[in-house]
Amino acid sequence: MPIPAEAFILDRHAAIPLQVQLRRQIIEGVMARRFRPGEKLPSIRALAGHLGVARVTVAQAFAELVATDYLSSRDRSGHYISDGIELAPDAGTPAPATPRLDWQRHLNRRFTRAQRRDRVPDWRRFRFPFVYGQADPELVDHAAWRDCAVRALGRREFDALTGDLYGEDDPELIDYIARHILTRRGIRAGPEEILLTLGAQNALWLISQILLGPGRCCAIEDPCYPGLREILTHDGAQVLPVAVDAQGLPPDAIPAGLSAVFTTASHQCPTGSTMPLARRHALLDRALTDGFALIEDDYEFELSFAGATSPALKAMDRGGAVIYVGSFSKSVFPGLRLGYVVADPAFIAEARALRGLALRHPPGHMQRTLAHFLSLGHHDAQMKRMRRSYAERRAVMLAAMAQEGLQMAGGATGGSSFWLASPVPSRALADLLRTRDVLIEPGWPFFARPDQGDGFFRLAYSSISAARIPEGIRRIAAAIREA
């Protein structure tokens, strides 16, 4: 691509001649790899005009650089960055002579401190990725999504959805969620009770910002979803971890004086247990008598295939105490970044205002594409395909785990992963397996006290084919025996 004239700026007050400044800027650009071999420079006339200097100044600078082989000149067609420049290995930016702002003093809130460091961005390179929460290209209906996206790119929809929507959401998508997604969970909600978010993570973040903060206190399940702990670490509220058992969160163990309780009742993250009906009633009663908000993260409910779906807590919530979080990351694909919150209109109004000031709204085009994907039945079809495929992979997993003697440590009512007991510290196990093309998730990021996670790991089957599962499980069992 041609280098624009605007890439160059001269300082008329500097002691260095303009011609030399220009030469230095070109050399710097080449060395910093901003200008690449073969790229065309602006014409002498255009660059001189832009810089407000005589053409001879630019011509001299170019001639000098041709002589030193930084540039090559092709007759009449102009000047190009030379192909043959030997670049020194990138030594980074040299220490500048001017004083610099002390950023360490300026970074008032540090978010890198509690950042998750357990995720492997290049997971696709592993042959046996038992990695959770990523899409499997084999299961996503790419052609259907493309058709829906193209439909949403039609003239009329495009015009309506390219604007700043201010605080609003695509009414077609909200209507579909209310009438077809939520009804399947037994939830009744009007548009004033639903807000779109940038995935479930964004929903949990909005909730923490509105309900919590310094002086407030909340309970989370232990172990729990690490993304939630990451949010709460920065919130300033006191966070009490409550140990889950085989039936999920025990209502009796929840201390008094809380503002909010976070739960994954239908499918505890990461253990996979399902909260029985009696416990759900008890939890809802506690919410009303104690007066706390109950945040239900209903992730993966669409993937339940072992037994009937239990109704959501929100479906049983006569006191309006439940804030329900749903997401399309698992059932469509995670890069979509669309989820939703269902709650009391007073809460939704605050969440809408906060979303507006922090990010405005999810992109309109993604909203409308999803609305088409849902209303044309592609979502239902994809769910069916996913459930069928996951059921198959799950059976292969169970057989291989039994054969290799791997121990389950949690419930088994569907979803896309198993929670396993690790007879050896799982962090070291994960490190070892990585050198053998296998990715597993060690238990430590899930626990309030990371060392408690050493006895566990998670094996997801959402991004690994059934054919590769047995060999993957064999490698895990072998690594355990060695360690």
Next chain:
Amino acid sequence: MPIPAEAFILDRHAAIPLQVQLRRQIIEGVMARRFRPGEKLPSIRALAGHLGVARVTVAQAFAELVATDYLSSRDRSGHYISDGIELAPDAGTPAPATPRLDWQRHLNRRFTRAQRRDRVPDWRRFRFPFVYGQADPELVDHAAWRDCAVRALGRREFDALTGDLYGEDDPELIDYIARHILTRRGIRAGPEEILLTLGAQNALWLISQILLGPGRCCAIEDPCYPGLREILTHDGAQVLPVAVDAQGLPPDAIPAGLSAVFTTASHQCPTGSTMPLARRHALLDRALTDGFALIEDDYEFELSFAGATSPALKAMDRGGAVIYVGSFSKSVFPGLRLGYVVADPAFIAEARALRGLALRHPPGHMQRTLAHFLSLGHHDAQMKRMRRSYAERRAVMLAAMAQEGLQMAGGATGGSSFWLASPVPSRALADLLRTRDVLIEPGWPFFARPDQGDGFFRLAYSSISAARIPEGIRRIAAAIREA
């Protein structure tokens, strides 16, 4: 669309017979407009199976509802919601008998309080919308965008971009921004100095969260961009408004002891003035001697057409004190929700971590589509078309304003709007004009003390055709004369 069986849940512990419960749920659904005329109910067999009741129970409930005209039965094809139901006007949810959670006590942080209330979501319905920051469908290259989106929907790119990208951005987009967008502003930055955001609003929000908070102090321009004030209202930091003059923010007027100073140096929002070079140098010197971060919101720089673009503050920033904010909302379209921050790597690392916990990342598909739109030259072409069209509209505006005697109150170096003096209170003027099919933006949301804005209003020409401008200006002038 058919109503799924999962829309119904029975309570076996309730005193009410199951058949009656089912009937009530159907009637409730109809009354609440969740079930609509003509929609098909599940078959008796399927619904009985889902509910775990005898088929006769469902059959009785359906027969009763056919008798009372809620349902109609079509021979052999099943049961449908009747077409002829008279719905009472929506009276809202009746007061429930159970105790309810007191949300007013639970909403710890209120974001609706400082919410902007000056925006008109249905601006498209007005014949003369002098509204700022919305796309003009005539100027957006819809066909090119669609082609780029389809390209980004190709199998290989789709697979790579539908996953959870964790903290990463599309490297192709970052590379293009670094080498072609930033170089035009004289800015040199590597990938570790650039972060994608959900538009400029999201960028400003990330910055405030990292640098400010209780106990910190910052300065903003007065008047300034209302979205920034909205963010800072909730931040807890002390905010000092500094009055701008015809050359933008005066460095001498900035008090000591600040952590951050926000500026729109190249094109002050909303007055449109451009900060001269000497003042820029003085401002950068102050940043280093006082030790404050300088946040440069370089919105609309692509739209400068009256005179040469001045280099960005960030281009002159040898001390690394500047955090640069850019956006594609104006140059592509606002619903895209993509912008970027350029700053010291230490700051970018914190911003990336915060973005990760609050929303993960902007959708991968939007990132890649934009990368194509940029690298195939569509962005440059669209910019040229916009500049040409805005220049034409601007000339028509100037002529009409001169003829009608409307007074400019700010600079005039390009962009997409004029800042005008209002001889009558502009809030009342805007209300009056709305009844006459004209949208203007009154001055109050821009000022620290809203009443100071009564003497001003903004007229944007980014969403109104040149042909309609003269009549729009005539109506404004007429309304001023009347008031």
